[in-house]
Structures are given as C-alpha cells and as structure tokens.
Amino acid sequence: MARRRRSAMPERVRVSRRMPPGHVRAPAYLRGKTGVVERALGRFANPEQLAYGLPAGKEPLYRVRFTMAEVWGAAAERPDDTIDAEIFAHWLTPVTERQDAP
Numbered sequence: 001m002a003r004r005r006r007s008a009m010p011e012r013v014r015v016s017r018r019m020p021p022g023h024v025r026a027p028a029y030l031r032g033k034t035g036v037v038e039r040a041l042g043r044f045a046n047p048e049q050l051a052y053g054l055p056a057g058k059e060p061l062y063r064v065r066f067t068m069a070e071v072w073g074a075a076a077e078r079p080d081d082t083i084d085a086e087i088f089a090h091w092l093t094p095v096t097e098r099q100d101a102p
Contacts, residue, residue: 011036012095013064015087023051026091034095035066038084046088060089 017032025047041061049056064087069079 013037013062013092014095015064016091016093022048024048026087027085029071030066030085030087033066033070035064035070035085037092038063038065041086044088046090048088061086062089062092064092 012034013036014034015026015030015032019028019031039062041063043058044061045056046059047056063084065082065084067079068076068081068083071083
C-alpha cells in the first residue's frame with residue numbers, strides 16, 4: 001500500500017545556501033541541493049536557538065531525500081543511491097518546475 005505524504009511542504013525543496021556562524025542543523029554538504037520531502041516528522045524546538053540558551057518555538061521538521069548525483073555530482077560512485085536528512089523548515093524553500101529547468 002502506498003503511504004501518503006503528510007506535509008505542508010511542497011514535494012521538491014532546496015536547502016538554503018546561507019552559511020551563518022555558530023550552531024546550525026543543516027549539513028553544509030546539502031546546502032544549495034535539491035531533494036524530495038519524504039515525510040513530515042512533527043514540530044520540535046529549534047536546536048539552533050536552544051544551543052545558545054535562547055527561547056525556541058517549535059518548528060516543522062522534515063525528512064528530505066537526496067540522490068547521490070545531486071549531492072556529489074560526477075563524483076558520485078552510485079548516482080541513484082540516496083541519503084535522507086532531517087532538516088527544519090526554515091532551511092527549505094519550495095522548488096517549482098520553472099526554477100528547476102536548465
């Protein structure tokens with residue numbers, strides 16, 4: 001049986017390229033990369049705020065799937081293999097077909 005994706009996020013997303021100083025929860029090697037939201041995981045306190053003892057509201061957390069080809073380009077030994085990462089919504093932006101076109 002196919003499982004329905006329960007997410008307010010669009011299916012295709014791009015991880016922000018920003019490189020802020022300090023404690024962040026988006027892996028540097030995924031910044032600027034495009035993936036597919038595999039599922040919504042719930043709402044959790046933002047660890048980027050908690051790391052500094054700041055109040056942290058709950059934010060949506062998503063499991064996003066990336067192909068090795070997307071992450072590593074021509075260096076990917078197995079381009080169709082995937083990696084999943086749990087990324088907070090404030091790091092993700094929707095990707096439209098028009099944006100994704102060459």
